[in-house]
Amino acid sequence: MSARNLLDVAWVIPAFPALGAVVLLLVGKRIGEPKAGWLGTTMIFLSFVASVIAFFALRSLSPDARSNVSQGFTWIQAGTFRVDLRFLVDPLSSTMTLFVTGVGTLIHLYSIGYMHDDERFSRFFAYMNLFAASMLVLVLASSFLMTYLGWEGVALCSYLLVSFWFERNSAAVAGKKAFVTNRVGDLGFLIAMFLIFQKVGTLNYSALGAAARLPHSTVTAIALLLFVGAMGKSAQVPLHIWLPDAMEGPTPVSALIHAATMVTAGVFLLVRAHTYFDFAPHAGTVVAWVGAITALYAASVALVQDDIKRVLAYSTISQLGYMFLAVGVGAYSAGIFHMITHAFFKALLFLGAGSVIHGMHDEQDMRRMGGLRKYMPITAGTFIVGWLAISGIIPFAGFWSKDEILAKAWFSHNYALWSVGAAAAVMTAFYMTRQVWLVFYGPERWRDDAALVRANVVQGTGDAHEGDDVRVQSASGPEPHESPWTMYVPLLGLAALAFFGGILDLPFTNAKLNVLDRWLDLPESHAASSFGLGLLLSTVALIIGLIGIVWGVRVYQNGLRGDGTDSTVERLGGFARVLQNAWYIDYGVSRVVSGPITAFARFLSEGVDGAGIDGAVNGIATAAREGGGALRRLQTGLVRNYALGIAFGTVALLVYVATRVTF
Amino acid sequence: MSALAYPDHITATYYLVLAAILFTIGAVGLLVRKNTLVMFMCIELMLNAANLTFVSYANALNDISGQVIVFFTLVVAAAEVAVGLAIIIAIFRRRQSVNADDVDLLKG
Numbered sequence: 001m002s003a004r005n006l007l008d009v010a011w012v013i014p015a016f017p018a019l020g021a022v023v024l025l026l027v028g029k030r031i032g033e034p035k036a037g038w039l040g041t042t043m044i045f046l047s048f049v050a051s052v053i054a055f056f057a058l059r060s061l062s063p064d065a066r067s068n069v070s071q072g073f074t075w076i077q078a079g080t081f082r083v084d085l086r087f088l089v090d091p092l093s094s095t096m097t098l099f100v101t102g103v104g105t106l107i108h109l110y111s112i113g114y115m116h117d118d119e120r121f122s123r124f125f126a127y128m129n130l131f132a133a134s135m136l137v138l139v140l141a142s143s144f145l146m147t148y149l150g151w152e153g154v155a156l157c158s159y160l161l162v163s164f165w166f167e168r169n170s171a172a173v174a175g176k177k178a179f180v181t182n183r184v185g186d187l188g189f190l191i192a193m194f195l196i197f198q199k200v201g202t203l204n205y206s207a208l209g210a211a212a213r214l215p216h217s218t219v220t221a222i223a224l225l226l227f228v229g230a231m232g233k234s235a236q237v238p239l240h241i242w243l244p245d246a247m248e249g250p251t252p253v254s255a256l257i258h259a260a261t262m263v264t265a266g267v268f269l270l271v272r273a274h275t276y277f278d279f280a281p282h283a284g285t286v287v288a289w290v291g292a293i294t295a296l297y298a299a300s301v302a303l304v305q306d307d308i309k310r311v312l313a314y315s316t317i318s319q320l321g322y323m324f325l326a327v328g329v330g331a332y333s334a335g336i337f338h339m340i341t342h343a344f345f346k347a348l349l350f351l352g353a354g355s356v357i358h359g360m361h362d363e364q365d366m367r368r369m370g371g372l373r374k375y376m377p378i379t380a381g382t383f384i385v386g387w388l389a390i391s392g393i394i395p396f397a398g399f400w401s402k403d404e405i406l407a408k409a410w411f412s413h414n415y416a417l418w419s420v421g422a423a424a425a426v427m428t429a430f431y432m433t434r435q436v437w438l439v440f441y442g443p444e445r446w447r448d449d450a451a452l453v454r455a456n457v458v459q460g461t462g463d464a465h466e467g468d469d470v471r472v473q474s475a476s477g478p479e480p481h482e483s484p485w486t487m488y489v490p491l492l493g494l495a496a497l498a499f500f501g502g503i504l505d506l507p508f509t510n511a512k513l514n515v516l517d518r519w520l521d522l523p524e525s526h527a528a529s530s531f532g533l534g535l536l537l538s539t540v541a542l543i544i545g546l547i548g549i550v551w552g553v554r555v556y557q558n559g560l561r562g563d564g565t566d567s568t569v570e571r572l573g574g575f576a577r578v579l580q581n582a583w584y585i586d587y588g589v590s591r592v593v594s595g596p597i598t599a600f601a602r603f604l605s606e607g608v609d610g611a612g613i614d615g616a617v618n619g620i621a622t623a624a625r626e627g628g629g630a631l632r633r634l635q636t637g638l639v640r641n642y643a644l645g646i647a648f649g650t651v652a653l654l655v656y657v658a659t660r661v662t663f
Numbered sequence: 664m665s666a667l668a669y670p671d672h673i674t675a676t677y678y679l680v681l682a683a684i685l686f687t688i689g690a691v692g693l694l695v696r697k698n699t700l701v702m703f704m705c706i707e708l709m710l711n712a713a714n715l716t717f718v719s720y721a722n723a724l725n726d727i728s729g730q731v732i733v734f735f736t737l738v739v740a741a742a743e744v745a746v747g748l749a750i751i752i753a754i755f756r757r758r759q760s761v762n763a764d765d766v767d768l769l770k771g
Binding site: 632633634635636637638639640643644647 | 690693694697702763764766767768769770771
């Protein structure tokens, strides 16, 4: 069987989890726990195996021929518009399938332990499988529209999973918010597709090269509209508001959304359609700056969050900002590299956080944790690997990818972007250190109920959704414990990946250690770069990370202050409030929506629809009724009146005939 | 044919004028009287005025079809009387009245 024959059946990669989703939805209840979980995990694992086979089949081809569009069928045919359902396997999609299914498998395995005893256990795995299948369709698509199919599938699954515990109102609202915010971005993607079809005539990725023939303004417009789509999916400012709220879903869902199956889609789309950015440098600048601002913004917000998952959520937004920064300066493979390493360490951190929440009996507030490393050593150890990776400490994966992005920004003479990225890197190291120390080191604050109460009163910033009963319950509950093996095995696997992930793409180009770079074979900005300067920049990046860590340790080595307040919050003073409220962007958006937009909607509803359209319809009905009411008086029911009418009518007719004959 | 039974100076005009007078009496009677039976007779009067006109023209124009139509009119009139009188009797049984203005069930 030749490699191309193997690649022609690439459809099995999304088919496995899709089949799992169908089976679990239909008979999942009968399969029951934990078999349903094992079925879902097996399906995504088979998909991973298929991805590995596809990878090796693709590698056996010569570098120039590493692109295969499988056989398929015509999905939509309307006039000259034609979309085929075929799967494209090339180095980019192959890389994506490998880490989506790989990380996805570990998250599925973890979920078996985490979702234990949930009443909708099997449905959870059905949604998770569907989520993975949608993402795989998205990355293996051979045209924009097929990517859009997966894109929407991913949005649907995120809605279903974020509001999985829909009995809680906040979860239902968060799911809705994720869905609606994504729609805003999708509109940009949709319009970009309209433009591409109008100007190029086909949505196939094989016609991506047509960007070179289009006028500059058109290419820029398409690139920016694609970026709007990516902003929604990948949570870039100002469409990031759904991601922190998406924490309402079960923790494995957060891991899946943040690491593998959702937020990476935006970066993937831009890299897939990179020809449009190659010919639209201004669009690239916009992308890079939005990314840099997002990185800085989200890192600043993460500094003062108290919810363990919220810190990680803002951290994801910040790291996605780095990826867009990379794409914006034309360093596509660096963006993909960071996407992969981020998938490793962010999945690790989220699953670790889930393990902590699980062990702490559903406590999420870091102010009520501390000293947990004694009680959950595996979770703590793996979390620390994730912390060092995201902080950019050599030799962990995050160091190599983040350094590569910053170096590429520097080499393309975007020194301002580099500075913003570096500032965000300090904050990243700081807030992650803060999290590690608050959770795993310092005094065991969950024992001390009185101090907790004091902390809440003094600080007064407790999250609104956490009531007093939660605290009392956690304080008086049993001691924290390590999680079952289905939960810590994935942690160990991901920790290994977060540790060694960097070897995918080491910056030693002369020794050909930039494996991923050469494998993806994407065009790079060929700005002058030198090994010496690169080394210097790496050292600076490392020092930046260390500064953040040392600073964080100094501030938090004894946990919170004696009176239970947070030193950072204290020092920032009034500004901490701004950060805690995420710069009031959420608040501002709600104000705009509940103010002018609601007023406009009311005008449309009451003014245009109510008075105008309903008025016209009702007016016609009223006219008919009033006219009928007036005319019915003619109908007296008296025979003699009718006779009179007939007589007059006859006379009138006679007169008419007579006069016509006469004249 | 025209010399059949009529004096020469009595032309078709006489008959036509008579028919017109009879028709007018019938029409006005139908409109001004309230008694259903009288209204019925007025209708008969109008029908027969029409018959007279047909016959006059048939005689004057020497065309038999005018007289044929009269037979049709007679048949229709007979049917109308049969139905009409039945209705009048039915109404009288219910209301003890034959006043046309008392009956306005179809008032809109």
